[in-house]
Amino acid sequence: MxxxxxxxxxxxxxxxxxxxxxxxxxxxxxxxxxxxxxxxxxxxxxxxxxxxxxxxxxxxxxxxxxxxxxxxxxxxxxxxxxxxxxxxxxxxxxxxxxxxxxxxxxxxxxxxxxxxxxxxxxxxxxxxxxxxLQTPLQQDIVTQTATAPARNNAPINKPDLVLIGTSTGGPVALQKVLTVLPASFPCPILLVQHMPASFTPSFAERLDAQCQIHVKQAVNGESLQAGTAYLAPGGQQMLLKGRPQRLYLSIEDGHDAQTYKPCVDLTFNSVAPICGDKTLAIILTGMGSDGKEGCQSIKNKGGEIWAQDQATSTIYGMPMAIAKAGLADKILDLTSIGRQLGELL
Missing domain, CATH: 3.40.50.2300 (Response regulator)
Known part of the structure; x- marks a missing residue:
C-alpha cells in the first residue's frame, strides 16, 4: 500500500x-x-x-x-x-x-x-x-455462454418500476446509466447506493444536473412518479409501501446490526410483494453480495433481473453473486444497460 x-x-x-x-x-x-x-x-x-x-x-x-x-x-x-x-x-x-x-x-x-x-x-x-481485472470467473463464463447471450438482446418486458442497487464504483456507473435515459422515461426508478448520509444529497443533486430524468434524494411518504429516480438517503433504509397504482416511499432509520444503510436487499424485498412481477431489478458494480436476496425475491414473483458484467465492473462482487446464483435474465456491459433501459420507451 x-x-x-x-x-x-x-x-x-x-x-x-x-x-x-x-x-x-x-x-x-x-x-x-x-x-x-x-x-x-x-x-x-x-x-x-x-x-x-x-x-x-x-x-x-x-x-x-x-x-x-x-x-x-x-x-x-x-x-x-x-x-x-x-x-x-x-x-x-x-x-x-x-x-x-x-x-x-x-x-x-x-x-x-x-x-x-x-x-x-x-x-x-x-x-x-x-x-x-483477471480472466472472467469460470462460473460466470458458464452463466454468460449458456444462458445470457440468448436473452441479452431479447425484447424487453416493460416494467412498472426499475430498481438499481450498487456499491463500490457505483457513483460513476449510475451516472453512465442514467444520463442516457430520456426525460420521458416511462416509470419510476429506485436507486440504492452504499453511501454515507453526508454524501447522498450532493450525489442526487449532481445526477439531477447531469440527467434528462429528474433525480432526487428520497423523502419519507412521497409518491412515485414516472421519469424520476429516487436515491436512498445515506444512513437510512428506503422501503416501498402502498399498492401498484399508489406507490410511495417509507424512509426509516436503520438498525445498528444492519451492515448496509441503505441496504439493497431491504429495498428490493419491500418491492417484491407489492409489484415484484412488474419490476426490473439491476445490480451494478460493488463489493459483497448485497442485493442477491432481494433479487431472489423479485425473481420469485416473476420480475426480471439484470446484472453488470465482469469486464465493466469496478469490483465484480455484487453482480457476480447474481450471476453465480443463476438469477440474471441478462448480463450486460454498462453501456448496454443504459441503452436497453432507454429502449423501454
Missing part, C-alpha cells in the same frame, strides 16, 4: 494502523501527488490511499495521472462534510475507486473497530479490484 498525504503525522498514524494488520504492508509514503507518481512507478502498490488537498499536486490531479499510468485502485480519504462530499465525487469521476472518512472515528466510535474496518476495506479493495 502507498499512503499519500501532506501531513507527516497522519501518514505515520495510518502506517501504524495498516502495518499492524498481517495481511497488509505499507511499501511507501508520499507528501503530495507528484511524489506519489514517483513512488507508484518504483513500488507498484496494490492500493493507494489519497488525500484530496495537497501542495504541488492535489489528489484529484494525481488520481487522473495514476489512472493513465497503471491500473491501481485509489481509496480517497475525505472529510464527511458537504464540501468534502462534492470534492470526493469529483475524485470518483476522475477515476478513484472508493472513499473513506479521513477521521477514522466516523467509521466507528470504538477505536479498534474503526481500525479493523479501515484495514478490511483496504484489503477488500485491493483483492476485489485486481480480481476484476
Amino acid at each position: 502507498l499512503i499519500v498525504d501532506d501531513s507527516s503525522f497522519f501518514r505515520k498514524r495510518l502506517a501504524e494502523i495498516i502495518d499492524a494488520d498481517p495481511r497488509l504492508e505499507v511499501v511507501a509514503t508520499a507528501n503530495n501527488g507528484e511524489e506519489a507518481l514517483k513512488q507508484l512507478q518504483i513500488h507498484k502498490p496494490d492500493v493507494v490511499t489519497m488525500d484530496l488537498e495537497m501542495p504541488v499536486m492535489d489528489g484529484i490531479t494525481a488520481v487522473r495521472k495514476i489512472k493513465s499510468l497503471r491500473a491501481t485502485p485509489v481509496l480517497m480519504l475525505s472529510t464527511w462534510t458537504t464540501e468534502g462530499a462534492k470534492t470526493t465525487l469529483d475524485a470518483l469521476e476522475a477515476g478513484a475507486t472508493d472513499f473513506l472518512p479521513k477521521r477514522f472515528e466516523d467509521l466507528s466510535s470504538d477505536r479498534s473497530e474503526a481500525q479493523r474496518k479501515l484495514c478490511q476495506r483496504v484489503y477488500q479493495l485491493a483483492n476485489g479490484f485486481h480480481a476484476s
Whole structure:
C-alpha cells in the first residue's frame, strides 16, 4: 500500500494502523501527488490511499495521472462534510475507486473497530479490484455462454418500476446509466447506493444536473412518479409501501446490526410483494453480495433481473453473486444497460 498525504503525522498514524494488520504492508509514503507518481512507478502498490488537498499536486490531479499510468485502485480519504462530499465525487469521476472518512472515528466510535474496518476495506479493495481485472470467473463464463447471450438482446418486458442497487464504483456507473435515459422515461426508478448520509444529497443533486430524468434524494411518504429516480438517503433504509397504482416511499432509520444503510436487499424485498412481477431489478458494480436476496425475491414473483458484467465492473462482487446464483435474465456491459433501459420507451 502507498499512503499519500501532506501531513507527516497522519501518514505515520495510518502506517501504524495498516502495518499492524498481517495481511497488509505499507511499501511507501508520499507528501503530495507528484511524489506519489514517483513512488507508484518504483513500488507498484496494490492500493493507494489519497488525500484530496495537497501542495504541488492535489489528489484529484494525481488520481487522473495514476489512472493513465497503471491500473491501481485509489481509496480517497475525505472529510464527511458537504464540501468534502462534492470534492470526493469529483475524485470518483476522475477515476478513484472508493472513499473513506479521513477521521477514522466516523467509521466507528470504538477505536479498534474503526481500525479493523479501515484495514478490511483496504484489503477488500485491493483483492476485489485486481480480481476484476483477471480472466472472467469460470462460473460466470458458464452463466454468460449458456444462458445470457440468448436473452441479452431479447425484447424487453416493460416494467412498472426499475430498481438499481450498487456499491463500490457505483457513483460513476449510475451516472453512465442514467444520463442516457430520456426525460420521458416511462416509470419510476429506485436507486440504492452504499453511501454515507453526508454524501447522498450532493450525489442526487449532481445526477439531477447531469440527467434528462429528474433525480432526487428520497423523502419519507412521497409518491412515485414516472421519469424520476429516487436515491436512498445515506444512513437510512428506503422501503416501498402502498399498492401498484399508489406507490410511495417509507424512509426509516436503520438498525445498528444492519451492515448496509441503505441496504439493497431491504429495498428490493419491500418491492417484491407489492409489484415484484412488474419490476426490473439491476445490480451494478460493488463489493459483497448485497442485493442477491432481494433479487431472489423479485425473481420469485416473476420480475426480471439484470446484472453488470465482469469486464465493466469496478469490483465484480455484487453482480457476480447474481450471476453465480443463476438469477440474471441478462448480463450486460454498462453501456448496454443504459441503452436497453432507454429502449423501454
